[in-house]
Amino acid sequence: MEHGYLILAILALLFISIYGYSYIPDVLEKRKEKQLKIEQAELEEARKKESLIKKELRDETLNKSLKRSAEIRMELQQLELTKKNKTDLLEEELNQMKVDKMKKQQAG
Secondary structure (H helix, E strand, O other), X not given: OXXXXXXXXXXXXXXXHXXXXXXXXXXXXXXXXHHHHHHHHHHHHHHHHHHHHHHHHHHHHHHHHXXXXXXXXXXXXXXXXXXXXXHHHHHHHHHHHHHHHHXXXXXX
């Protein structure tokens, strides 16, 4: 009977090791799932950062183009004013020349 306890301990150890061996794939699968979740979270965070960077670049480009468009409109308005002022000056000169010519005709 001395060896009976030893045999029972060996049997108990055998059943415990069989249970542990059968439980290992579950533990490994849970670890893989946790690792996949972590990797997916990191990928999602990287995508969000990348999309924010792209959005900032788009906004910056849009702001630059809007600013340039406004500058071009201002320049066009200035050119139109300059053109109008030149035509007004030319008309005034023509009118003045006509007046001078009429005065010469009346005087002469």
